[in-house]
Amino acid sequence: MSETEIKYLLNDIALYNNRASFKKLYLFYYSKLFWFAKSFVKNDEAAEEIIDDVFLNLWVQRQRLTEINNFSNYCYVSVKNKSLTHISKAQLNQVNIDDVKIEIIDSAATGEDRLICGDVTKVINNSLNKLSDQCKVVFKLVKEDGLKYREVAELLNLSIKTVEYHMGNALKQISSGIANAQKNATIAQGKAFSEKR
DSSP states (O other): OHHHHHHHHHHHHHHHOOOOHHHHHHHHHHHHHHHHHHHHHHOOOHHHHHHHHHHHHHHTGGGGGOOOOOHHHHHHHHHHHHHHHHHHHTOOOOOOOOGGGOOOTTTOOOOHHHHHHHHHHHHHHHHHTTSOHHHHHHHHIIIITTOOHHHHHHHHHHOOHHHHHHHHHHHHHHHHHHHHHHHHHHHHHHHHHHHHO
């Protein structure tokens, strides 16, 4: 969904109380925000509750939605804050970003796309699994969720240089993984060809 479409939906909700537009926003952001909340609270039920709370607050204050400059960033910050509040209520005072666990998945692919891209996705996931958890979170927020480096830095309380460093590491690891996979595929093809002769 483009920024223009999001702005349109926000205006439709703020000015006309349009529930259908609100549902579209909710469905668009739900899975992205769910994994983010779950990376903090480690519990599906708590993550769902956090997302629902954030969107309930958005609906209650819907007349002010047009005042939000960057809705995506606003949602992530709201989920982070609600997650930390949930954790503090559970007697945990601080979350170390290195303890955040996520799984990189290709959530937008159709069945046919998964068949075609399955090997590449597997190589990318294997490459990313070799990285630190913090590096995985940075990569997912930037590449899968489309946040800018500055937004990720603010969201995770990191410097922009640290975000750049993590992205560089992730991209090097992925490049290396793809190069190794291509090399192995070429070797396998060569063996298969020589065995046919």
